[in-house]
Amino acid sequence: MDRITAFGDDALGELDAVGLVEALRAGTVSSAELVEAAIARVEAVNPALNGLAYEAFDRARDRTRLHRPYGGYFDGVPSFIKDNVAVAGMPTREGTDAWEARPAAADGDFARAYLATGLVPLGKTQLSEFGFSASAEHPRLGPVRNPWNTDHTAGASSSGSAAFVAAGVVPIAHANDGGGSIRIPAACNGLVGLKPSRGRLPLDKNVRQMPVRIVHNGVVTRSVRDTAAFYREMERVVANPKLPPIGDVTAPGRQRLHIAVCTKSILRDSSPEMTELTLKTAGLLEELGHRVSVIDNPVPPRFIDDFLLYWSFLAFALVRGGRRTFGETFDRTKLDNLTLGLEAHAARNLVRLPLAIARLARTRRITSRLQSTYDVLLTPTLADVTPRIGHLDPTADYQQVIDRLVEWVAFTPLQNATGEPAISLPLGQSASGLPVGMMFSAALGEDARLLELAYELEEAKPWARIHD
Template structure:
């Protein structure tokens, strides 16, 4: 197995973000030492993983050397902890290429809202991470930019769209990296790279205006981390800076909850039954939850109309059509649609030829939350596999033949899109492994606003079943 990681005896060690922040606060390591170690790690693993979209190393070095600390952007809880920002949100002075090479790079004029929020927690951005083109595919395998590879085995995908972030956190380059999720793109790379990935409730973290204007608000910002406590701390610190008053606060979740819950277990998505290598770990996780005192019941199938899959694919196509439509206005006169990959063009074509069906599809998608809300009246949380099968090798999800790729994506990514449509929170946890030793994620979901419940469950499962470590 071709594992790639950068863990070693440097300023980063094998610490998570909370422990690293404490090392910096105590003076045992300096911000500059930590940032330099992260840069060295990125340079060591990127030739094999291909997770880097843009290096802002010198700027990070300058920021880390600053002696004077002000409340913003420096001085937050994670002051000095290195991170990466996914290359589909803006960082001032850095290009945003969205996983493609269809236009000439140019620097963004200002930070996006999520960039500013993350940096205000004290994180230092080393640059930007690679993704699939516009985030449409569950594997980043661009025909010219290359594939982002899984650090547990480089013959396999690192997932997508937040693939570069997932690969770098798993490989030990940084403890925390930005990710976002429009159909599973926080949870998928978390699952395949052995990480924690929480897609929060709709509106929990700020979004750029173009995402806020979507007819179905499928996109959510978040992070991928190696520990539950890092994920909980990021949301706690973000909430102290920016909070949506329409949602109940998450608060400071630091341990398992005491209340025993009623949890529904589902191994059949709207599309298909999970494959045996992920179904069996799901049932084992259900048994573990029972051992921990929770009441577990098996649910035959998600109560979602059979039209959901086709409606989501059509809406997916609308997003692709929109990206192409704003191409020159958003990305400049060098935008060349002929350089887009087969998935982007195929999805756009699907929407263009089925435009008459979109209003009904959007209306049905908006009503989907009624079905899950009914289920959450009976259960405190739901357990499913994150993905319907084990991680595929590089090439299986390459954007060459559009229809073949769409069929394979639909088959693999069968559980995650539902929560993007409903707005419900869902978290992928590294609780299992395939026969080949690749991570397999388990997913817990809850009703809108109940991230704290998911984090409490995540702490409990992490304690009962500590995740495998890539460096062991």
């Protein structure tokens, strides 16, 4: 097993983002030292991990050299932004070679808020093509590899961000989630990944216009306190008055919860290993005084078909509108088989799309019934352990890839349809030594409840660190 880490005796050390803020305020490190250490780390591990989509090292150096602070709590902490949001001066490639991307003229709505927290972007990170696959395996650039074992995928679509945070390049990086793309790479790489409530964080215009807003921005981190601090700070920049505030969550909650546990996906049972690890987590919750009940999956089988059709429609819109959206250089022949297969699936089934969208928009009725009895739902983040590179090869036959995706990514899409918050925590480890994520979801707006529970579980069962 080839494990890749960047941790070392430099300005970053083993500190998380909150620890770096404390060091900056104490004067024991400077933002210039942190940026240089992060640049050295990415240069050391990127040849093995392949997580970098675009480097903006000189931009980050200039900011610290010229003492141009953005302000914000995280001012001076190095980070990365996923390569599917607009950042002024950086191209947005969306994980594909299908057009010639040019630098954005201005920050998008999300990047504007993200940078207002003070985080210093060193560039952009790789993703699967348009974020459609749960494994980033670019036909030309190669796969993004898991730092715990480079024979395995880093998950996706926020793969580069997760690989870099897990390996110690930076403590926090942007991720976003349209079907699990924060939670999946968090689970694969041993990280904390919260998909927040719909409307919690801003979206760029292109995703705000979706009929069902399944995409949510967020971050991946190595500690609960980093995730909690990020949402606290984003709330100070741009708060949604229609949602209960998260506030400053710094410790476990006192309330004992009634937690439903489900190990069966809509299609099938989770693998025996994932089922066992999920039930062990349920046992830990009982030891902590929570009430736990095992339930069957309440989601009807048609949800899979509806979500897949909607997912396919997004590919259809991108492919058919490629030149209008991306310019005259757009070339559909450079798209991978997964994207083209999704586009074809949508084209064959467009007549079914309005009803599928209507049903997806009503999905929260299912979870609302659950929430009348239970405070939180626990499932495995994924139905099986992290696969090897090639299992989800996007150049393979479309039907093979989509069947494997649907089986593996069995639990995460539900909260994208409902808009409810869900967090993946690295509470398990597979027999082969890879991290395993456990997912907790709650009612819309109850992000703080999930963070309080995450703090409690992190204290009760500290998760394995890649550099231990």
